[in-house]
Amino acid sequence: MKSDRLLSIMLLQTHQQLPASDLADRLEVSARTIMRDVEALSAAGVPVYTVRGPQGGIALLPGFRTDVSGLTTDEARALFVLLSGPAHADLGLDRALGSALRKVMAALPALHRPDADLASRRVLIDPVRWRGAPGPDHPATELAAFQQAVFTGRRLRLRYRHGRDKRVRTYTLDPYGLVSKAGVWYLVADHDGEPALFRTDRALSAAVLDQPVRRRDGTELAEVWDTLRRRIDDIPAPLTVTVKVRDEILAKFLRIHEPDIAAPDPAGSPEADPEPGWTRVELRFRALAAAEALLAFGPDAEVLAPDDLRHALAHKAAATAALYIPRPAA
Structure with missing residues (x-):
């Protein structure tokens, strides 16, 4: 069944x-297409029919349901989270995604729309890891307190151990949302009015406060994340x-070291070896220590230059x- 027809059913379940x-406007198709869909749905056994007169329109027999409109709040939220992120733009599908999301949002029961909309603005998925950084090696994090603060609009008290100097500090934060960066979860928040990651x-601990969040007016998660991400990715x-x-193993190597490839300089593109x-x-x-991760490929990857890195890898x-x-033997 075409997606427009399925979405027609969902809209009719919500509005009877x-x-x-109206259906044509909501689904961004012509009224003629809607009438063809009604015929196709009826032929497929869906109890949809037309009502004549000034108050008429397209109607669905009361009591008929589909599984899609029976989404729970968590299912609706999950759908919009999974459809977030830059992958669709990379494939040239960002406009199609926006259109699809508008259709699904319009078809959701009114009860679930605020949660779905909130999820699309408070959670982002970024599958590309940081330049020169290894993949995640930490266990999954308990995100309950972070989610509660993000979705209820509350401030968060965070006791946090920094990775660089290992010092423990306590912060009162105003969260914008959560970002999954190549499998590692980050909280994006303001601290004293300044963006922080x-x-x-x-x-070490996270407590949701009774105080409402104090976000900067008109500022959304995607904007703050882009600012913070660039601060890290743009480091020389x-x-x-x-x-x-x-x-x-070339495909695996390129997948793992995609952020480190010396692009867009054509000289950095892979080329056949003699x-x-x-x-x-x-x-x-960024540094010699970061490049030492190449040793993980063993004899399947040989560093040709620079010499100081070759010496460091040989020593290791x-x-x-x-x-x-x-x-x-003893």
Whole structure:
């Protein structure tokens, strides 16, 4: 069944009867398409019919339900969270996504619309990890207090251990929302009126306060997140690294190190190595220590330059190998 027809059913379940012109406006199609959909739905066994007269329109037999309009509050919220993020824009589907969301929002029971709208503005999914950073290695974080503060519009008292100096500080925050960045959850909030970012897995405690949140007027999560993200992503990465990668693992290598690829410079694009079965890739890192993560690929990826990184990796590999030298029998 076409999505427009399914959405027609959902709208009729919510409103019982609507003029064909109203349905057409809500679904962004023509009234003629709506009438064709009514015929198709009727032929498919859906009890939909037309009512003539000034107060007429398209009606659905009372009591007929579909599973879609029976969404719970959490299901409606989850749908809009999963449809957030930049992936659709990358595929050229951002306009289609916006249209689809408007249709689904209009079709949701009125009770669930505020929750779905709130979820779309308070939770973002960003699948691309930070430049030069490893993947998540922390257990899943308990997000209940963070979600409560975000969705109820309350301030949050956070006791937090910073990653750089390990110091523990306590903050009173005004949350904008939650962002999942490559599997790691972050709280985006104002602290004393300034935007700040907090990894939820570094929180030692989080308490929702009775005080209402004090967000800056007209400022939304997406805007604050973009500002904070750029502060990190735009940090210069001056260390250029040339790596020879075995073709069998090239796709995995590029997927893991996508943020580190020296683009858009064409010289940073992968190119065939003189040795068959290998490809050269140019990467950029902020520091030598960040580039040492390349050792995880073992003999399937060889750093060709710079020499100081080669020496550092050789030292690490030798120290690791020494740990596994068989011990003499007692």
